[in-house]
Amino acid sequence: MTQENPALSRLNEFRRWLYNWITKTLRPPQTPAEPPRVEGPYPDYVTCPRCGELEVEVWSHEKAGRCHRCGQTFEYPLPRPEQSKPTH
Numbered sequence: 001m002t003q004e005n006p007a008l009s010r011l012n013e014f015r016r017w018l019y020n021w022i023t024k025t026l027r028p029p030q031t032p033a034e035p036p037r038v039e040g041p042y043p044d045y046v047t048c049p050r051c052g053e054l055e056v057e058v059w060s061h062e063k064a065g066r067c068h069r070c071g072q073t074f075e076y077p078l079p080r081p082e083q084s085k086p087t088h
């Protein structure tokens, strides 16, 4: 038979209250995560259609890219075969 010590019970209650108060007070305010924003032109890395160089840097606002490896100039953005669907 276990009898709860009223003093101990009150102490535990106080501890619980203190814990809640501390966590509530110290918890940083919940701010909604901002969606990633793309500002201005940014460099994109495309695969050279001629030599297959993987990291050809093309800026997002450019109309064409130039491979630093083979010197091939290509249109940008590159036409992606998986996205080009026949339009009627």
Ligand SMILES: [Zn+2]
Pocket (backbone or CB within 6 Å): 048, 049, 050, 051, 052, 053, 067, 068, 069, 070, 071, 072
């Ligand atoms: Zn190339």
